[in-house]
Amino acid sequence: MIGPSSDVAGIIAHLETLRSEENISGMARFGIVTDGAIGISNPDMQKIARTIKRDHGRALDLWRAGIREARMLAIYTADPAVLTPAEARGWSEDFASWEIVDTAADLFVETPFWQQLVVDFAEDDREFVRRTAFAMIAGAAVHRKDEPDDTFITYLPLIEAHSTDPRNFVRKAVNWALRNIGKRNRTCHAPALKLSEKLAASSDKNARWIGKDAVRELSGEKLLARLRG
Structure with a gap:
């Protein structure tokens, strides 16, 4: 059994008892990097985290283990x-999968320095680090409800x-951030829709895809009704 007093070795030993090659194959089909994976689903990982x-100290050690599930637990149990x-940037050096990135982004937006991370990660040319910046914006637009709209x-x-940026995991996150800003409230909707329409008319095919997809969602009747309400 594992519990709050369990050390990293004990936790990893427990994770290994849950190994599933079938789940590993399933993860790969969803584009999740499975190098070092044990094959435990995220709902089960969240139960283990609870x-x-x-x-926090143990979370840092779990991250250093280099195992997918250990790193997910590190994110779930870090403070x-x-x-x-420095710790957040250190973790970003290992980012190689959208799943880890998007989960870490949820943690990072809870920190007091999240906006500086957005700036730093967006400037970084590595695909998964740059994705982190826009995944953070997308998450913060939903979860940081007291944050000023500005x-x-x-x-x-x-x-x-x-x-x-033509890279798949970047452009999807850029699109996600734009859509989530537009869906936040009426104040954010108008400028986000305006940018979406501008991008939709761009000569760049990546910007055009981002814009058209965002326009489609931000112009939807269901969303507009919610924002009017």
Whole structure:
């Protein structure tokens, strides 16, 4: 059995008892990098995280283990109030899968320095590090409800600047960030839709795809009704 007092070795030993080659194959079909994977589903990983509870020091050690499931547990059990910018940037050096990136982005937006990370990660040319910036914007637009709307509106030029990045995991995150800003509320909707329409008319095929997809969602009757309400 594992619990709050379990060490890294004990946790990894427990994870190995749950190994599933079938799940590993399934993950690969969804584009999840399975190097070092044990094959445990995220709902099961979240149950394990609740069992072992938050422990920031142990989370850092779990990350260093280099195993997919250990790293997911590291993200789930790290403390955003204690996490340092250097630790977050250190983790980003290992980013190689959209799943890890998007999960870590949820943790990073809970930190007091999340906006600086967005700037730093967007400037980084590595595909999964840059994706992190836009996954963070997308997550923050939904979860940081007390954040001023201007925070998100001021990210629109950053979205436009990277809308021509042709790499799949970047352009999908840029699109995601744009759509989530537009869906946040009426204040954010208008400028996000305006940018979406601009990108939809771009001569760049990547920007055009991002814009057209965002326009389609931000012009939907269901969304417009919610925003009017």
